[in-house]
Amino acid sequence: MDKIFGSFSKVLNNFDNEHGFANSRARLRMATLYQVAAANSGIVVGTGNKVEDFGVGFYTKYGDGGVDISPIADCTKTQVWELGKYLGVSNEIIDSQPTDGLWDDGRNDVQQLGMSYEDLEKAMENKDDPNYQKYLKIREKNLHKMNPIPVCKFNE
Secondary structure (H helix, E strand, O other), X not given: OHHXXXXXXXXXXXXXXXXXXHHHHHHHHHHHHHHHHHHOOOOOEOOXXXXXXXHHOOOOOOOOOOOOEOOOOOOOHHHHHHHHHHOXXXXXXXXXXXXXXXXXXOOOHHHHHOOOHHHHHXXXXXXXXXXXXXXXHHHHHHHHXXXXXXXXXXXX
């Protein structure tokens, strides 16, 4: 996908912004996944979890949030890690720093969010948690991804 992304960013270099082309990388991945799924009579399966998708909205709208089914969306990140251990996923993968892979500098999710998933889970479950306000601030910034798309209604 590096070649596709390189061409995309080169052609659109006049439209760079403070996020660079990071979200475009996720959207190109999504388009690629749908092409492969369609060619194989399949569907696109999401990997987002309760914390990312419904807690703080840590995904790219029309990117990694664009899926047909999301089987682990009601699981916390901790539950996903536990499921991985149960299924025999290697510890190298389970213990690696979560990253969206969108940045050339290799930043991970904790660096972007400013909180670990464990701390986010605690804050989501307990309004008295010391990180609750920080969690709410991250969530509020991303609510536009989690709320239904606004629709202009006429004749009401």
